[in-house]
Amino acid sequence: MMTSPVRILMVGEGAIAGIHMHALASIPEVHVVAVAGGDEQNTRRFADTWGIERVFTDYAHALSASGVDAVILATPSPLHADQAEQAIDAGKHVLCEIPMSLNLADAERMTARAREANTVAMVAHTRRFNAPHREMKRRIRTGEFHLQHLVSETYFLRRENLNMQGEPRGWTDHLLWHHACHSVDLFAWLLDDFDLEVWGGRGPIHPELGIAMDMNIGLKSRNETLATLTLSFNNHGPFGGFYRYIGEENTLMAYRDELKDYQGELLPVEGAGFQEQDAEFIAAIRENRVPEAAFSHCLPTMRLLEKLEKLMG
Known part of the structure; x- marks a missing residue:
């Protein structure tokens, strides 16, 4: 040691x-x-x-x-x-x-x-370490929460090659290999199942950036739990990754290190992902x-x- x-x-x-x-x-x-x-x-x-x-x-x-x-x-x-x-x-x-x-x-x-x-x-x-997702994995493992559908929304406005602070970037970000990677990994990790059925589609390629600006992705686990991923670099509004856990017992929403119920009430979770x-x-x-x-x-x-x-x- x-x-x-x-x-x-x-x-x-x-x-x-x-x-x-x-x-x-x-x-x-x-x-x-x-x-x-x-x-x-x-x-x-x-x-x-x-x-x-x-x-x-x-x-x-x-x-x-x-x-x-x-x-x-x-x-x-x-x-x-x-x-x-x-x-x-x-x-x-x-x-x-x-x-x-x-x-x-x-x-x-x-x-x-x-x-x-x-x-x-x-x-x-980082999603594996964010407090809401760790709590949801615990609930799924113990049988407290039966996940039926994970809905992930990932939004940015990146029609120009700018970073999170609006400054020029010398490289081009990628919806699939970067942003979808977060959510695909999260879903497989939550269920301990990386043998997923996958499907998806993309929008047109940006003429200057050379990347797809919009994507939808579907995932299905071996026990037929679904995940739907919506990703866009064309979105006006708050940016980041938003997760909706639709389950038999409840519907819960996760954003960064916060977990809320479907009525918007904060639920107690501890820890900061990074x-x-x-x-x-x-x-x-x-x-x-x-x-x-x-x-x-x-x-x-x-x-x-x-x-x-x-x-x-």
Whole structure:
């Protein structure tokens, strides 16, 4: 078991990196000793904001020179696979933001590399750690709640290539491999069933961004429980992922770390998803064990996404 503080290299200087920094602040025996970013000015600003001592703009150099135990990849989705493998090859533990990759082949290679290296390699499948979904999984397992239909709505307005703060983005987000990944994984994880029947369709491809802006996805478990996923980059209004648990006993709504009944009354749940997720990563390192949402745990979800991609064309 590791007894010294876990030294972290934060890779990325954007909004998600900041959320991880906030989460890590509540976890004992963790020290973010360095940050590696793509833009020097923004990376230095990030380091100043969070009191990080060392700043790098070259990821490979940061891996070799920063003296860290682990990396958190809060970088653009297209970089995740290569950066995760670089970290594993450098002997570092890895927490990779969702999605672990943008195709199944990369995910399989990453998983094999992590297994060979015997390193802690985890994906930030935050829905598995959000308090409402953990509570619903508990209720389903104990028989308190019989799920009939999970309805997931994922909404953003991304007709231009902007990030969550409305700033220009140097890469393009993806409804299937990023946003649908959250909900497909959640449904399979809730029911402990990754052998799902899947179907779906997409809207037209955006002429400039080159991606589908709207999708609908259907899932059915072996016991015939249904999930319906609606996703749009064309939505005006609040953004994020909204979940409706339709069950025999009740209908409950989950959003981030809140759970409400069908009348809008808040139900008591405890925990914050990002803190629980990042704490699991640190605990797995310290205890030398496989974490929840390890690469190997998330690979079945990537296989389902590939099926959906082929179906949608």
